[in-house]
Amino acid sequence: MANAKKIEDAELLQRLSTVFKNYGYEGASLTIMSVATGLKKPSLYHRFPNGKEQMASETLSFIRAWLAEHISVLLEEELPPQKRFANFIREMNGLYEGGNESCLLNMLTLPRHNASSLGKAISDIMMQLIFTLSTLAQTAGISKEWADHNAEQVLIELQGALVICRGLNNSAPFERMLQRLPTILFNEH
Amino acid sequence: MANAKKIEDAELLQRLSTVFKNYGYEGASLTIMSVATGLKKPSLYHRFPNGKEQMASETLSFIRAWLAEHISVLLEEELPPQKRFANFIREMNGLYEGGNESCLLNMLTLPRHNASSLGKAISDIMMQLIFTLSTLAQTAGISKEWADHNAEQVLIELQGALVICRGLNNSAPFERMLQRLPTILFNEH
DNA sequence: GTCTATAGTAAGATAGAC
DNA sequence: GTCTATCTTACTATAGAC
Structure with missing residues (x-):
């Protein structure tokens, strides 16, 4: 006790995540991150001795943990696959604030x-998402080949819609994309 | 005559385009662009008095002109819509080197x-692409509502696949995406 | 654990010669 | 039109006090 109050790790990483999402790796300066977190630069280095790269790396780990908790758990619920995927879509809508936030990946x-x-962490998260979605599709009776294909397409649509929304400064494409996601995941032609 | 040889504008912008695609706006330093173009920094400023922002802006204009020449012309050809879209896909495959290059936008x-x-330029190019693709779909008999929806989805798939390919360091998702594009553009459920 | 103060480096940008 | 040399600023990162 006695010393200055420590900011919670989760809150800290949450704020760093917002900075990285808005500015990208190169654009996220320590000055910006200092303002966003309320910690001066030496305090940031106290938490992340390896500097900016570690901040990005731990932010990715934070997101990966968030996804494991909110997404992968969908596989275990006692619900029909379509219901689980509806929950997934709801989580994605929240994570990306209805298309108004970009994706860390x-x-x-x-x-x-x-x-x-960082590259390996990004790749790992993407593969984990595809695996989870493919498993969900297979639970609904989709063949493995189609499930893998559809899961990949779901991820592509999510990422693509976020790029378009940022470019057009309009979140409508994200909303339309969410509408068609169920058709995509459970499609077998 | 007499003075040092001027590098062609097209070649110059082509090389800047590659740098921006690989490093992003913040990551593309003048040092990198100097090496990539063979021009020292003061020479770059001679061509682009407003510095880096002008380099990015003119690079976007260059890409917009390229798209107008190679894509918008698809509308005017005397070919069935499906053939024209196949040509579009071929152009996209070349532009993004089969999924190995990122998108400037x-x-x-x-x-x-x-x-x-820059934001307006990016938005303009995206809207122009959607308009062109929607017009093409309507030429094939798709209703305006579906054509607009499908054109947007085509752009989303292109952008999303490029994000995934870069993340996974694997161009296969881009190739698979190109395969399903015709089904997407001419779909009316 | 956080801070003030500062180092050291690389960024964007210019002056002026050729 | 291109260059060498330089300026100013902003960046990442540290030292050391509290």
């Missing part, structure tokens, strides 16, 4: 062939 | 609510 991308640990 | 995005001229 896109904004934290570094130049190609940059063998940073 | 995504990589040049600045923080939200940044009222730069």
Whole structure:
């Protein structure tokens, strides 16, 4: 006790996540992150000794944990697959604030062939999402081939809609995309 | 005559385009652009007096002109709509090198609510693409409502697939996406 | 754990010669 | 039109006090 109050890790990473989503890796300066978190730069280095790269890395881990808690659990619920996917869509709508927020997995991308640990984390999260969605589709009776294909398409639509919404400064494409997602995941032609 | 050779504008913008696609706006430093173009920084400022923002702006104009020449012309050809869309897909496959290149419209995005001229240019290009694709779909007999919806979805799939391919460091999702594009554009349920 | 103060570096941008 | 050399600023990062 006695010393200055420690900001909760979750709150800290939540705020860093917002900065990275809005500014990207290169655009997220320590000054911006200092303002966003209320911590001065030396305090940020106290929490993240390896600096900016560690801030990004831990932010990605934070998001991965959030997804594991809110998304992967969908597989275990005692609900019909279509209901579970409706819950997934609701979670995505909240995570991206109805299309008004960008995705970390896109904004934290570094130049190609940059063998940073961030790249592997991003790739891992994407593969985990595809695996989860494919499993859900297979639970609904979709063949493995189609389930894999459809799960990939769901992720593509999510990411693409966020790019378009940011470009057009209009969240309507995201809302329309969410509408058609169930048809996409459970499609078998 | 006599003075040092001037690099062609098209070649210059082509190389800047590659840098912006790979590094994004913030990540594209003048040093990187100097190396990529073979021009020292003062020479870049001679061509672009307003600096980096003008480089990005003119690069977007360059891409817009390229699209107008290679894409919008698809509307005028004397070919059945499906053939024209196949040509569009071929052009997109080349533009993004089979899924191995990112899209300028995504990589040049600045923080939200940044009222730069770049934002309007990106928005204009996206709307032009949607308009062109919707017109093509309507030529094939699709209703205006569905044509608009499908055109937007085509753009979403293109952008989303590029994000996923970069994240997974694998171009296969882009190839699969191109396969299903015709079904998407000419779909009326 | 957080801070003030500061180092060291790389960024965007210019002056002026050729 | 391009260059060498330089300016100013902003960035990432640290030292050391509280």
